[in-house]
Amino acid sequence: DPQLNHIYTFDAFIEGDCNRVARRAGKTVAEKPGANSFNPLVIYGGVGLGKTHLAQAIGNEVKRLNPNKVVLYVSSEKFINQFMDHSRNNAINDFIHFYQLIDVLIIDDVQFFAKAEKSQDAFFAIFNHLHQSHKQLILTSDKSPKDLDGVQERLLSRFRWGLSADLQIPDYETRIEILEKKMKNDGLEMPKEVVKYIAYNINSNVRELEGALISLLAQSSLNRREIDLDLAKKVLRNFIKSSSKEITIDTIQRMVCEYFDVSYDKLLQKTRKREIVQARQITMYLAKAFTKNSLKTIGEHFGGRDHTTVIHSCQTVKDLMDTDTVFRENVLELQQKVQLAAM
Ligand code: ADP
Ligand code: MG
Known part of the structure; x- marks a missing residue:
């Protein structure tokens, strides 16, 4: 299953x-898919909390337990895009039929179904059948689910049939x-006091x-320097917002242009070439992550796009990072460059 990241x-x-509740329910579901009372299992929570x-x-x-089961992982955005493609080709029945053959259907970030009425209709049919x-x-x-504005009530009521379990900040x-x-998974070691320092200071999400851990490792190898508390303090300045150097949208735009060898003008224009679109989306994502600018301001820095475009871009980047290894590496590398510039 290429959609699943091992x-x-x-x-x-x-x-x-x-x-705990979400994780244990997840285990039950994995052991007895379809044959448990958590159907659907809805996992909800803020960004970066492990959904x-x-x-x-x-x-x-x-x-792993049952290789014959057909498992499909798809983001709601991809589901919507696929649906629209099929709809344009008068193949909605094929689309629904394909989804009805799945044993375990995982749809990530269903909040993006909001207002996508036709896609919700298709999903409703698929949900009922499955x-x-x-x-x-x-x-x-x-x-x-109770706060999911823009999602049809008949779907929301079905979401409540099973279990909704939330993820909180650890x-x-x-x-x-x-x-x-x-660290263990990556074969890394660092003094316990550094681990404690990071855990104490970074308390927003996982x-x-x-990100803090990756930056610290990058800085340590870049400067050929052991990881110690001093280095950790220096690196984490960028995560602990108060004392970090200001990075501007313009700086990030120029860094991305250089990285992908794209001209600054192209980045801002309306061109729909895939490489440029992706570079632009990554730039917005980084601007959102590393500057204090509002979505509106970020949009304005890209030739007057509106804030929904910025939201969409950030989400697309997150989705691609989950599924495309090369893309993920590009973003992480750029992220490090931006962090470096902030030191
Ligand atoms: P979300 O989808 O909620 O935005 P992700 O699932 O992408 O969040 O999680 C962000 C990162 O944090 C991922 O790399 C994930 O592996 C990690 N993560 C989240 N929760 C945990 C956890 N409980 N244990 C280990 N890693 C976690
Ligand atoms: Mg996610």
Whole structure:
């Protein structure tokens, strides 16, 4: 299953108070897909808290225990795009039929179904068929189903048939465990006081925690310097917003242009060439992550695009990072360059 990333396993997903219910429900679902009372399983929570990881871990575990099961992981955006392609080609029935053959359907970030009425109709038909056939549905969302504005009530009521479990920000002890697990998986070591320092100071989400770890490792190898508390303090300045140097949207734009060898003008123009579109989306994503500018301001720096374009771009980058290894490496490398510029 190319849609599943094998690094996202249960073993790599540290359990804590923040995610216990969701993680355990996920295990049950993986062991008995379709034959449990958590159907659908809805995993919800803020950005970087492990929704994609956990949802994919379920898919990977199903395949490990039962290789014959057909598991499909898809983001709601991809689902919508596929639906629109089929719709244009008068092939909606093929589309629905394809999805009805799946044993375990994982749809990530269903909040993007908001207002996509036709796609919701198709999903409604697919949901009903799969549920009636005792197939498993796993959904993730950045909000609780009750707060999912723009999603049809008949779908929301079905989301409530199973279990909705949330993911919270991990507490300090769990953050330490997560860091130690990542280090162990990558064969890395660092003094415990550094691990504690990171875990103590980075308390927003797990993705940030990983970002801090990656930057620290990058700085250590770049400067041929052992990881110690001094280096950690220097690197984490960029994560702890108050004391970091200001990075501007313009700086990020120029760095991305240089990295992808794209002209500055092209980046801002309306060209739809794929490389340029991706470079532009990554730039918006980095601008959102590393500057304090509003979505509106970021959009304005790209030839007057509006904030929804910026939201869409950030989400596309996150999705691609989950599924495309080369893309992910490009973004991480750029991320390091931006962090470096902030020091
Ligand atoms: P979301 O989809 O909610 O935005 P992700 O699933 O992409 O978040 O998680 C962000 C990063 O944090 C991923 O690299 C993931 O492996 C990691 N992560 C999240 N929660 C945990 C956890 N409990 N244990 C280990 N790693 C975690
Ligand atoms: Mg995600």
